[in-house]
Amino acid sequence: MPDYETHEHDVLVIGAGGAGLRAAIEASAAGVSVGLVCKSLLGKAHTVMAEGGIAAALANVDDRDNWRVHFSDTMRGGQYVNNWRMAELHAKEAPDRVRELEAWGALFDRTTDGRILQRNFGGHRYPRLAHVGDRTGLEMIRTLQDHGIHMGIDVHMECTITTLLNDEGRVVGAFGYERERGRFKVFRAKAVVLATGGIGRAYKITSNSWEYTGDGHTLAYEAGAELIDMEFVQFHPTGMVWPPSVRGILVTEGVRGEGGVLKNTQGRRFMFDDIPGPYRTQTASDEEEGWRYTQGDKSARRPPELLTRDHVSRCIVREIKEGRGTPHGGVYLDISWIKQRIPNAAEHIKKKLPSMYHQFKQLADLDITTTPMEVGPTTHYIMGGVRVNGDTQMSTLPGLFAAGECAAGINGANRLGGNSLSDLLVFGKRAGEHAAIYAKENGVGTIDDSLVDQAVKNALAPFEREGGENPFALQHELQDTMQNLVGIVRTENEMQQALGDIGKLKERSEHVHVSGNIDFNPGWHTSLDLNNLLTVSEAITRAAIERKESRGGQYREDYPQKEAEFGKVNITIKKADDGSMQVARVPIPEMPEELKQIIEEMG
Numbered sequence: 001m002p003d004y005e006t007h008e009h010d011v012l013v014i015g016a017g018g019a020g021l022r023a024a025i026e027a028s029a030a031g032v033s034v035g036l037v038c039k040s041l042l043g044k045a046h047t048v049m050a051e052g053g054i055a056a057a058l059a060n061v062d063d064r065d066n067w068r069v070h071f072s073d074t075m076r077g078g079q080y081v082n083n084w085r086m087a088e089l090h091a092k093e094a095p096d097r098v099r100e101l102e103a104w105g106a107l108f109d110r111t112t113d114g115r116i117l118q119r120n121f122g123g124h125r126y127p128r129l130a131h132v133g134d135r136t137g138l139e140m141i142r143t144l145q146d147h148g149i150h151m152g153i154d155v156h157m158e159c160t161i162t163t164l165l166n167d168e169g170r171v172v173g174a175f176g177y178e179r180e181r182g183r184f185k186v187f188r189a190k191a192v193v194l195a196t197g198g199i200g201r202a203y204k205i206t207s208n209s210w211e212y213t214g215d216g217h218t219l220a221y222e223a224g225a226e227l228i229d230m231e232f233v234q235f236h237p238t239g240m241v242w243p244p245s246v247r248g249i250l251v252t253e254g255v256r257g258e259g260g261v262l263k264n265t266q267g268r269r270f271m272f273d274d275i276p277g278p279y280r281t282q283t284a285s286d287e288e289e290g291w292r293y294t295q296g297d298k299s300a301r302r303p304p305e306l307l308t309r310d311h312v313s314r315c316i317v318r319e320i321k322e323g324r325g326t327p328h329g330g331v332y333l334d335i336s337w338i339k340q341r342i343p344n345a346a347e348h349i350k351k352k353l354p355s356m357y358h359q360f361k362q363l364a365d366l367d368i369t370t371t372p373m374e375v376g377p378t379t380h381y382i383m384g385g386v387r388v389n390g391d392t393q394m395s396t397l398p399g400l401f402a403a404g405e406c407a408a409g410i411n412g413a414n415r416l417g418g419n420s421l422s423d424l425l426v427f428g429k430r431a432g433e434h435a436a437i438y439a440k441e442n443g444v445g446t447i448d449d450s451l452v453d454q455a456v457k458n459a460l461a462p463f464e465r466e467g468g469e470n471p472f473a474l475q476h477e478l479q480d481t482m483q484n485l486v487g488i489v490r491t492e493n494e495m496q497q498a499l500g501d502i503g504k505l506k507e508r509s510e511h512v513h514v515s516g517n518i519d520f521n522p523g524w525h526t527s528l529d530l531n532n533l534l535t536v537s538e539a540i541t542r543a544a545i546e547r548k549e550s551r552g553g554q555y556r557e558d559y560p561q562k563e564a565e566f567g568k569v570n571i572t573i574k575k576a577d578d579g580s581m582q583v584a585r586v587p588i589p590e591m592p593e594e595l596k597q598i599i600e601e602m603g
C-alpha cells in the first residue's frame with residue numbers, strides 16, 4: 001500500500017451533526033481517543049437547519065405530559081412498527097439530554113417563570129418542543145461544538161468517507177478523501193460510529209441539503225450491515241412550492257403549531273374533512289377549539305393541521321389532484337389570519353417565526369404576516385436506516401455503530417416532528433458510550449492493504465474512463481425516477497418500472513467520466529455520491545415493493561389499507577454474497593406487558 005495520510009483513533013465518528021457531535025463528546029468523556037470526520041465544515045451539518053424544536057416530555061407548559069405519553073405518541077405516530085425499546089429509551093431520556101444541553105450553554109426560549117418553553121407540534125399530545133424561535137438546530141450545533149471543542153476531539157473537516165474497512169467480520173477503519181485537495185486518508189479505529197444523516201437528494205423535491213446522499217446507509221450496506229424500514233420516507237407536508245428555484249425548502253411545522261391553518265383555493269380548511277380513526281378523539285371538533293389549543297387552552301384538542309405528517313401530506317396531495325390546489329401546485333398555509341384574534345399579530349409572528357418571515361420575504365417576496373404562503377409536500381426525512389441494537393446502537397456488524405437519521409428503529413413508519421433532534425441527543429450519547437466500551441474491549445484490527453488499494457481504485461475510476469456519462473445528468477434522472485415512481489403515492493407497476501430504471505442507471509454509472517483533477521472537483525464528488533444515491537434508491541424501492549400495504553410514510557394505491565401481517569414485521573435489506581440486494585421480513589419482538597399497557601391507557 002502506498003503511503004497515505006493515516007490517522008489512528010479508538011473511536012472514529014463519521015458525521016458532525018447533532019448525533020455525531022453528541023457521540024464524539026460521550027466517547028471522549030469515557031477516556032478514549034476520538035476522531036470526528038465530516039464532509040462539510042464543522043458547524044455546517046444538516047442539523048443546523050432544524051427549525052421547530054426538540055421533543056422532550058419536560059412538562060414545563062403542560063404538566064400532564066410525561067415519558068409515557070411521549071412514548072405512546074411516538075408509537076402511534078410510527079404505527080407500531082417502531083423499535084419499542086428505542087421509543088421507550090428516547091421518551092425516558094430526552095428530558096435529561098435537553099437539560100444537559102441547557103447546562104452546556106444552550107439558550108432556549110423561556111416560559112414567563114423562566115423554564116424552557118415548549119411548543120405544539122404534529123402528533124404530540126401536549127406542547128413538547130423545546131425551541132429557540134425557529135432556529136433550534138443552530139443553537140444545538142453551536143452548543144455541542146462549543147462543548148466538544150474542549151474535549152480533545154480530532155476533527156477532520158471536508159473529508160468524505162467512501163469505504164469502511166473490515167477485518168474478519170469487524171469494522172476496523174475507514175477510507176476517504178479530502179474534498180478540497182483530493183488527498184486520500186486512511187483512518188484506523190477500534191470502533192466506528194456512523195452519523196451521516198439522510199438521503200433526501202435521491203428525490204427531486206426535498207428540504208435536504210447537498211450532503212444528504214445516503215452515504216452512511218451505503219457504507220453500512222456495502223460493509224455487510226443490515227438496513228431496515230427503508231420504505232418509510234417522510235414527505236413533510238409544507239415545503240415552499242414557489243418560486244421554482246427554492247421549491248422544497250422547508251416551512252416549519254411550527255407555523256401550524258402557532259395557529260397557521262391550511263386552506264384550499266375554495267377557502268376551505270380541508271384538514272377537517274378527513275380525520276383518521278385513531279386520532280378522532282384527540283382532534284378538535286371545530287376551528288374555534290383548534291385555535292384555543294394552539295393558544296394553550298388545556299381543555300381544547302389539537303387542530304387537524306397538527307395531525308401526523310404522512311396524513312397531512314396525503315390530504316394536500318388529494319386537494320391538488322382534485323383541482324383545488326393553488327396556481328403553483330400547492331395549497332395555502334395562512335398564519336396572517338391570527339390578526340383577527342390577537343393584537344400586534346405581525347410582531348408576534350416575526351418573534352415566533354423569524355426565519356420563516358425572512359425566508360418568504362427574501363426568497364418569494366411575500367410577507368407572511370399579511371399574506372398566505374403556498375406550500376406542498378417535500379422529501380424531508382428517512383425513517384429507515386442502519387439496523388441497530390436499541391440499547392447500544394451497534395449495528396449487525398461488530399464494531400460499527402450508528403446514530404441519528406442514518407440509523408433506524410425509533411420512528412417506525414413515520415417520525416413525529418421534533419423527535420429527530422431528541423433522537424440525536426439520546427442515541428448519539430448511547431452510541432458514543434458503547435463505541436467507547438467496545439473500543440476498550442477490542443484491540444486495533446488489521447487493515448489489509450488490498451482493501452485500501454481497491455478503495456483508491458474505485459475512487460479514481462471516473463477519471464480513468466474515456467468519455468461517457470455525465471454524473472450530474474444521471475443524478476437528475478435518478479431524482480426524477482424516485483420523485484415520479486417511488487414518491488408519496490406508490491404502486492407495484494410504477495415501482496417495478498423504477499427498479500428497471502435504477503438498474504439501467506447503475507449500468508450507466510459504470511461509464512461515468514469526469515475530467516480535470518482531484519483538487520476540489522464537484523463532478524468527481526457527484527460521481528462518487530451517485531453510487532450511494534443509487535444504492536439507497538434501490539433499497540427504498542425494493543422495501544416498498546415488499547410491504548404490500550399502506551402505513552405511515554408508505555402509501556400504496558394498490559394496497560390502500562393497513563394489513564395486520566405487516567404490522568408484525570420490519571423489512572430488512574442486506575447485501576447478499578453474490579452482490580445482489582436481499583430483502584427479508586423480520587418479526588418485531590414482542591412488546592413487554594408494561595409498555596402495551598401504556599399504549600392502551602393513552603388510548
Ligand SMILES: Cc1cc2nc3c(=O)[nH]c(=O)nc-3n(C[C@H](O)[C@H](O)[C@H](O)COP(=O)(O)OP(=O)(O)OC[C@H]3O[C@@H](n4cnc5c(N)ncnc54)[C@H](O)[C@@H]3O)c2cc1C
Nearest residue numbers: 015016017019039046047051052053161197404405420421
Ligand atoms: C429544514 C429542516 C428542518 C428540520 N427541523 C427539525 C426540527 O425542528 N426538529 C427535529 O427534530 N428535526 C428537524 N429536522 C430533521 C433533523 O434536522 C435531521 O434529521 C437531523 O438534524 C439529522 O442529524 P444527524 O446528526 O443525523 O445528521 P446531520 O446533521 O445531517 O449530519 C450529518 C453529518 O455527516 C457528515 N457526512 C455525511 N456523509 C459523510 C461522508 N461520506 N463522510 C464524512 N462525513 C459525512 C456531514 O458532513 C454531516 O457532518 C429538520 C430537517 C430539515 C431539513
